[in-house]
Amino acid sequence: MEVDDLISSSKLVKHWPSLLLGLGLIWILKNWFFNGNRRYRDAGKSYSVENQEEAEEDDLEDLEDELQPALEEKPHVPFVPGQNLNPNGAKQFYELMRGRRSIRSFKSHPKPDLSVIEDCIRAAGTSPSGAHTEPWTFCVVESSEVKQSIREIVEQEELINYSQRMHPQWVTDLRPLQTSYIKEYLTDAPYLILIFKQTYGLSKDGKRKRHYYNEISTSISAGLLLCALQAAGLSSLVTTPLNCGPALRSLLKRPTNEKLLILLPVGYPKDGCTVPDLERKNLLDIMVLF
DSSP states (O other): OHHHHHHHHOHHHHTHHHHHHHHHHHHHHHHHHHHHHHHHHHHHHHOOHHHHHHHTSOOGGGSOOOOOOSSOOOOOOOOOOOOOOOSSHHHHHHHHHTTOOBOSOBOSSSOOOHHHHHHHHHHHTTOOOGGGOOOEEEEEEOOHHHHHHHHHHHHHHHHHIIIIISOHHHHHHHGGGTOOSOOTHHHHSSEEEEEEEESEEEOTTSOEEEOTTHHHHHHHHHHHHHHHHHHTTOEEOOBOOTTOHHHHHHHTTOOTTEEEEEEEEEEOBOTTOOOOOOOOOOHHHHOOOO
16 A cells, blocks of 8 residues: 555656656657768768759759740751761771770870860760750860869879778779879870860850750760770870869869869870770670660
8 A cells, every 4th residue: 555655646657748758859859960960971971072062053943934945946957977987887986996095194295286186176076965055165284384283183182082081992992993192194194184064054145044964965075085085096084083173163264154074184105104904894794685
């Protein structure tokens, strides 16, 4: 009886609904705070400065469209087939491209004629693009001073990338390629081509116009540029310097609608240049026939 009286008179029992509710609220707040911090930390690890910048791009969906096409509306013209490499054009092109390799050791001299670089970029400009917006800009750098500034920016960020930002597995996977944050090729190569994607364009009256699939379109164009450089007997290296885009865009005084996609050193390989002993996948590993 005394035990029953003690339990019935206990404040703990009398106020158990409030205590239970309080514990529940504490548990909810704790989990919310923990998960929120974890999401913030994960976001900090997963997103670079450039990714944050991409998220801050102006939202073109809010623009008032007058529903006028970007292209002039005029009659189509008859299709005229272009030149080809036949007979056996596909085989010839494959033989040409199978010799393409990325190199990291360039001669400063001899320097390819600028007209060759211009023709290669003309070829890249024939690439298809979403709604024919041609959302690319090719910045060709041959100035030693500008190349040195580019190298300083890239090496500063790459040192942080290799030591802090990149996952240990990423650094491990790069080890057979013998890469590091030191980028001598940025000052050795006679040309650097910085390929920017244009996230939007401007009409003649200064209004913004959408650039559909701008990254895919610019990437296709970059692929054509690689083919043209190979056809011209030039070597190159596709680089995508992490977290360097805003600084390089500022250095070259490019507008805010341009985002760096690829940095491409171009020239002739240095005497004694070596490359990794790589094998490419067989046709059966990359093609599926239905």
